[in-house]
Amino acid sequence: MVRAADAPIRELDVGVYTIPTDAPESDGTLEWNATTLVTVCCSAGNARGVGYTYADSATARLIVDKLKPLVVGRDAMDVAGCWDAMVHAIRNLGRPGVCSMAIAAVDNALWDLKGRLLDLPLVKLLGQVRSAVPVYGSGGFTSYSDGQLSEQLSGWVASGIGRVKMKVGREPQRDVVRATTARKAIRDAELFVDANGAYTRKLALALARAFADQRVTWFEEPVSSDDLQGLHLLRTRGPGGMDISAGEYGYDLPYFRRMLEAQAVDALQADATRCAGITGFMRVAGLCEAFAIPLSSHCAPSIHAHPCCAATPVRHLEWFHDHVRIERILFDGALAPAAGALQPDLSRPGLGIELRAADANRYAVAA
Numbered sequence: 001m002v003r004a005a006d007a008p009i010r011e012l013d014v015g016v017y018t019i020p021t022d023a024p025e026s027d028g029t030l031e032w033n034a035t036t037l038v039t040v041c042c043s044a045g046n047a048r049g050v051g052y053t054y055a056d057s058a059t060a061r062l063i064v065d066k067l068k069p070l071v072v073g074r075d076a077m078d079v080a081g082c083w084d085a086m087v088h089a090i091r092n093l094g095r096p097g098v099c100s101m102a103i104a105a106v107d108n109a110l111w112d113l114k115g116r117l118l119d120l121p122l123v124k125l126l127g128q129v130r131s132a133v134p135v136y137g138s139g140g141f142t143s144y145s146d147g148q149l150s151e152q153l154s155g156w157v158a159s160g161i162g163r164v165k166m167k168v169g170r171e172p173q174r175d176v177v178r179a180t181t182a183r184k185a186i187r188d189a190e191l192f193v194d195a196n197g198a199y200t201r202k203l204a205l206a207l208a209r210a211f212a213d214q215r216v217t218w219f220e221e222p223v224s225s226d227d228l229q230g231l232h233l234l235r236t237r238g239p240g241g242m243d244i245s246a247g248e249y250g251y252d253l254p255y256f257r258r259m260l261e262a263q264a265v266d267a268l269q270a271d272a273t274r275c276a277g278i279t280g281f282m283r284v285a286g287l288c289e290a291f292a293i294p295l296s297s298h299c300a301p302s303i304h305a306h307p308c309c310a311a312t313p314v315r316h317l318e319w320f321h322d323h324v325r326i327e328r329i330l331f332d333g334a335l336a337p338a339a340g341a342l343q344p345d346l347s348r349p350g351l352g353i354e355l356r357a358a359d360a361n362r363y364a365v366a367a
């Protein structure tokens with residue numbers, strides 16, 4: 001075993017990969033046909049850790065120029081110390097956005113590295129509170145035909161996943177019909193909808209009542225997640241049994257605190273590839289505990305499986321079609337749900353994933 005004092009971080013390499021989607025994808029407010037992943041590989045002792053974020057390629061340049069010089073040479077055991085140094089260094093560049101995604105990629109790699117140095121799965125290093133985290137299937141893009149929508153959602157249900165989420169908001173006049181189609185396809189499974197902030201307050205309220213007829217139990221970003229009063233309106237005036245959720249664009253702790261103080265959500269979302277890594281995610285979990293609000297992780301399932309089994313307020317993990325596909329292509333050890341839950345592989349140290357260089361290189365782009 002390598003002792004802590006023997007583990008200075010030696011190298012830090014950055015990769016950028018752009019992977020085309022398998023079909024055009026869109027939600028209520030965005031359309032895309034490719035997704036970019038920025039990876040960080042760092043080494044200490046005999047171990048090599050990998051982490052990543054879903055972000056613009058500009059994130060890679062920021063990591064190389066600004067963060068790498070701070071982290072290389074530090075003790076790999078001191079993940080929090082590295083995190084503090086990175087957060088301090090980007091003060092004048094702005095904490096939300098690219099900077100926090102850059103820190104996230106490095107922080108996630110450092111947690112993986114520390115787990116490997118100690119030969120511990122990350123969930124054991126963080127402290128395990130559950131053996132597996134329930135997932136919900138997430139896709140149902142507004143670019144899908146009704147047939148594609150039904151096939152994807154019912155496929156997840158058939159595989160044992162008891163809750164699924166579809167996008168709404170691009171054509172509000174069609175959303176109730178689409179939700180009805182989804183309900184027929186999934187029978188008694190739980191149905192979630194995500195408007196990505198596409199609706200106005202009163203339209204969202206009216207649609208919440210219509211979605212309730214289709215037994216929708218989760219209404220994500222019915223209005224802009226910056227409209228905390230609007231979210232609060234939906235939370236207090238919307239139908240019983242329908243949780244209002246938001247938080248995926250949160251980059252720092254004050255953002256999440258404001259959302260919780262405004263009583264804007266029934267469930268908070270956070271993304272460890274945006275909120276400055278697993279270090280930031282675990283702090284958001286502490287905030288949720290203080291406010292007695294459940295936490296759901298956003299996207300990037302291979303990053304979230306371990307922290308979600310170590311954070312008490314976590315309710316579920318988003319099994320997002322686009323990222324599931326990418327992580328299967330790029331990583332050995334990417335997990336698959338069993339009985340609707342994701343169980344970290346305790347036989348593998350760290351995050352339990354390895355970048356498949358040959359496969360990844362087909363998608364590599366210049367940083």
Ligand SMILES: [Mg+2]
Pocket residue numbers: 194196220221248
């Ligand atoms: Mg969302």
